[in-house]
Amino acid sequence: xxxxxxxxxxxxxxxxxxxxxxxxxxxxxxxxxxxxxxxxxxxxxxxxxxxxxxxxxxxxxxxxxxxxxxxxxxxxxxxxxxxxxxxxxxxxxxxxxxxxxxxxxxxxxxxxxxxxxxxxxxxxxxxxxxxxxxxxxxxxxxxxxxxxxxxxxxxxxxxxxxxxxxxxxxxxxxxxxxxxx
Numbered sequence: 001x002x003x004x005x006x007x008x009x010x011x012x013x014x015x016x017x018x019x020x021x022x023x024x025x026x027x028x029x030x031x032x033x034x035x036x037x038x039x040x041x042x043x044x045x046x047x048x049x050x051x052x053x054x055x056x057x058x059x060x061x062x063x064x065x066x067x068x069x070x071x072x073x074x075x076x077x078x079x080x081x082x083x084x085x086x087x088x089x090x091x092x093x094x095x096x097x098x099x100x101x102x103x104x105x106x107x108x109x110x111x112x113x114x115x116x117x118x119x120x121x122x123x124x125x126x127x128x129x130x131x132x133x134x135x136x137x138x139x140x141x142x143x144x145x146x147x148x149x150x151x152x153x154x155x156x157x158x159x160x161x162x163x164x165x166x167x168x169x170x171x172x173x174x175x176x177x178x179x180x181x
Contacts (some may be wrong), residue, residue, distance in 0.1 A: 003102060004029045007088040007095030013072075013110045014095045015153070017060060018118040029098060034090040040083060057153035057163070058096065059083035062150045069174050082112045091171070100127040103145050110170060111147040116140075119149040138162070139169070146173055
């Protein structure tokens with residue numbers, strides 16, 4: 001198996017979605033392809049508000065992370081500028097993948113599956129081998145695999161308060177702290 005999606009081929013921060021943008025150029029993705037400046041906006045324009053929300057929430061999450069643990073927010077003065085100039089581009093270390101997580105590539109990679117339904121689909125089909133501990137109806141974690149399941153990247157599902165919770169979980173995950181999530 002291979003990773004399939006958009007972003008930096010040397011990613012350390014991977015977000016997994018069940019669907020690809022509904023544009024011809026993204027239908028046959030068979031590797032990880034870096035976006036270029038303006039492409040996030042073009043996908044949002046062509047595919048609608050749902051994809052704009054995915055990119056916005058992804059950038060807001062990266063920007064909300066503790067700068068002691070992650071350097072994404074240090075690359076741009078606002079999350080909007082980060083989204084437009086760095087997100088999913090070469091060298092960004094970020095990826096948006098449309099294939100199940102592969103855990104053997106880089107043990108330091110953070111994996112986030114968007115949506116409980118997608119995570120449960122992957123588990124049921126045996127495409128995901130993980131020991132998820134469900135913290136509540138929306139969040140689950142497998143600390144050994146550096147994997148978190150969270151609500152879908154949409155403002156209503158992953159609100160600012162939930163982005164903050166997720167950012168704390170991610171810091172605890174990278175620091176191997178055993179505090180309550």
